[in-house]
Amino acid sequence: AILHTTRQTSNDYRNMSLLNNKKVAIIGGGPVGLTMANLLQQNGIDITVYERDENPKARVWGGTLDLHKNSGQEAMKKVGLLQTYYDLALPMGVNFADEKGNIIATRNPTLENKFDNPEINRNALRKMLLGSLKNDTVVWDRKSIGLEQENGKWLLHFENKPTALADFIIVSNGGMSKIRNFVSDNEVEETGTFIIQGDIPEPETNCPEFYKLCNNNRLMTAHQGNLLVANPFNNGMLTYGVIFKKPEEWNIVRKI
Incomplete structure (x- = not known):
């Protein structure tokens, strides 16, 4: 399954047992993606975040x-x-x-x-959210460029990096995401x-x-x-x- 994050996303996961024994991937390590990762990980879910920034110290552009x-x-x-x-x-x-x-x-x-x-500050917020995740939760330098189904799972493609497999995908890397068309046919307006x-x-x-x-x-x-x-x-x-x-x-x- 694929989910595009919204403000109400956390309300959809009151029954965390649906994700037990599933490998969950979050595309995007921004505030929403890292908050969702914390929520799921604290409930025992196997979670990996894939973020395009090179490392956790990369400057996060934008205002406070x-x-x-x-x-x-x-x-x-x-x-x-x-x-x-x-x-x-x-x-x-x-x-x-x-x-x-x-x-x-x-x-x-x-x-x-x-x-x-x-x-x-956005970097301070990222550091705070990362600090409560397991050390290997976020995989850095992973720019998502596509998805495909393979034997009942999702195969994630990244630019010039190895692929990864997941049972469930959460998309939280913005409206211009390459994964957007898997969630909605609506074009960015x-x-x-x-x-x-x-x-x-x-x-x-x-x-x-x-x-x-x-x-x-x-x-x-x-x-x-x-x-x-x-x-x-x-x-x-x-x-x-x-x-x-x-x-x-x-x-x-x-x-x-």
């Missing part, structure tokens, strides 16, 4: 993540890592600015809500919204005015349908994202 009380934190609670997440995460407020960089409002965390959705993301190392030195504007909070500003978001604390970098609708002249997205 905020796990919310009624979703991501519930998953952390189920795998016994909620307090560890709180210890590693940073409660942050938001500074709202106008298009000229003037702060017009600030929302700071309070004692009551500071753990509602604190921010955590363009939203029409683009995000350009970047990181600025040592922001206190390289962009001091921008860093000061953040003032230890996340920064958000919107103008004419465009949005700028920034976080000055992402493992020593200031991470920013510019979000905008696709211009009409961008006819073929993949050529940009």
